[in-house]
Amino acid sequence: MLTQINFYLLYPSTDRKVKGGIMYSVCYSRLTKGPQGNIIGSGIFISPKGVLEHAGSVGLSLIVWVCGGGICALGSMCYAELGVTIPKSGGDYSYVTEIFGGLVGFLLLWSAVLIMYPTTLAVIALTFSNYVLQPAFQDCLPPYVATRLLATICILFLTWVNCSSVRWATRIQDVFTVGKLLALVLIIVVGLIQICRGHYDALRPSVAFEFSQEPSVGQIALAFLQASFAYSxxxxxxxxxxxxxxxxxxxxxxxxxxxxxxxxxxxxxxxxYFSSMTPEELLASNAVAVTFGEKLLGMFSWVMPISVALSTFGGINGYLFTSSRLCFSGAREGHLPHLLAMIHLKNCTPIPALLVCVSAALTVLPTLSRFTHNLINYVSFINYLSYGVTIAGLLYLRKKRPNLVRPIKVSMLIPITYLIFWAVLLGFSLYSEPVVCGLGMVIMLTGVPVYFVGVHWKDKPKCVYQLVERVTYIGQKVCYVVFPQQDLSETEPLTASKATD
Incomplete structure (x- = not known):
């Protein structure tokens, strides 16, 4: 009701409302065909150092990379079943909300908005600035102020692009994907040439499994968390x-x-990497790909930081899209302010949701330490926690509603195997890094009182509703946004199936 009132305050014409809805459907559909499935990104230029540090040896770190991909494959198959069984936008958040109810869904949304996306955006933006500035500061770390300033400019520029045009945002993602592939292909090809020339001492089994520290299950779990950041x-x-x-x-x-x-x-x-760098050199490097390029590419070493910068630039663009989409879905479910579910009348872009996500990232950015791998443990722990809860929802839905139509149905062995690995990984990660991982859990649990006060409590004083309506009205005028027509078709398959259960 509130959104309808606000809509007519700005645009009393019924025709304009319908046109706005149609414009939303066309443009937002075009948006979703852009930066999606953003797996290959900046993580592969950030995580190798953390994986090697926790694994303790070259051989075990390579095993972690291979097994990490296998675990992602198991999770992806579970998500494929959920995606066609509950055909709603929002991914994990929508599935958990549908299966376990509003509180669990809100906690997932709360952790994503406060922890996962802002911190990930900030880490990728810092990686971008480090790789851009590293050639100018070869013998030392780039200045603190310079890295933060360049990262802030990058985030703000891409926010402006995403707010201004759906087409520009998708074109940026397409163009800068080339940067990712160029950097990785160049690294792989040059590395294979090195191996063919006999430079593979660090990869010999007798050397590869020489541990710099006593291996433990806890450290291996943290190595998996580091790798999961690249696979996210x-x-x-x-x-x-x-x-x-x-x-x-x-x-x-x-x-x-x-x-x-x-x-x-x-x-x-x-x-x-290991064909030209010793484990000690990789651990000492602040920008692994740049060090690799300096050792092997000679006068063309400048190609590497530029390629990685292009990759991270595109990664920021992709995360801006996904985070704003999640905020949009949360607002549509009533778990976030209605203003975040509105789009620009002409550009069809979710400007309020974008601004909230960027504000959170810019708030996190100045507080980030230089030890990025600790932050990756922090983010990846919450990420894995969300994955496990979502896949546990698949098993719960199988038991609660066995007759629900499932166009894709995976073997029960797949989610069970994933959850066993998930429990071991999170348990030993929490044991090895109780402060880093525990802090994420504490921040997630702070969403419980917020949910009961902000969402569950319906009989708030009238002045609260008036304040919210006033802020929404002002936000609509400032951002020139409207609430799009609700597409009921996305909930019909599930609703229809309830009648047949």
Whole structure:
């Protein structure tokens, strides 16, 4: 009711309302065909150092990279079943809300908005600035102020692009994907040439499994968390399931092709690193790909930082899209302010949701330490926690509603295997890094009182509703946004199936 009142305050014409809805449907559908499934990104240029540090040896770190891809494949198959069974936008958040109810869904949303996306955006933006500035500061770390300033400018510029035009945002993603592939192909090809020339001392089994520290289950768990940061994005396609053409065929096909390919690329990239760098050199490097280029590319070493900068630039663009989409879905469910579910009348872009996500990232950015791998543990722990809860929802839905139509139905062994690994990983990660991982859990649990006060409590004083309505009205005028027409079709399959259960 509130959104209808606000709409007519700004645009009393019924025709304009319908046109706005149509414009939203066309443009937002075009948006969802852009930056999705953003797996290959900046993580492969950030995580190798953390994986090696926690694994303790070259051989074990390569095993972690291969197994990490296998775990992602298991999770992806579970998400494929959920995606066609609950055909709603929002990915994990929508599934958990539908299965377990509003509180669990809100906690997932709360942790994503406060922890996962802002911190990930800030880490990728800092990686971008480090790689851009590293050639100018070869013998030392780039200045603190310079890295933060350049990262802030990058985030603000891409926010402006995403607010201004859907077409520009998707074109940026397409163009800068070339930067990712160029950097990785260059690293792999040069590394393989080095191996063919006999430079593979660090990869010999007798050397590769020499441990710099006593291996432990806890440290291996943290190595998996580091690798999972590079693989993150395998679930992004589920944010736009209803826009996928023939999801019953194309979702499994995307999984079977993309996950093994990404695993192969990441493993070969790490093998290439060790063809020219000792483990000590890799751990000492602030920008692994730049160090690799300086050792092997000679006068063309400038290609590497530029390629990685292009990759991270595109990664920021992709995360801006996904985070704003999640905020949009949360607002549509009533878990976030209605203003975040509105789009620009002409550009069809979710400007309020974008501004909230960027504000959170810019708030996190100045507080980030130089030890990025600790932050990756922090983010990846919450990420894995969300994945496990979502896949546990698949098992719960199987038991609670066995007759529900499932166009894709995976073997029970797949989610059970994933959850066993999930429990071991999170348990030993929490044991090894109780402060880093525990802090994420504490921040997530702070969402409980927020949910009961902000969402569950319906009989708030009238002045609260008046304040919210006033802020929404002002936000609409400032951002020139309206609430789009609700597309009921995305909930019809599930609703219809309830009648048949």
């Amino acid at each position: 994005g395998w679930n992004f396609l589920n944010y736009v399931t209803e826009e996928v053409v023939e999801p019953r065929k194309n979702l499994p096909r995307a999984i079977y092709i993309s996950i093994p390919l990404v695993t192969l690329v990441y493993t070969l990239t790490n093998i290439a």
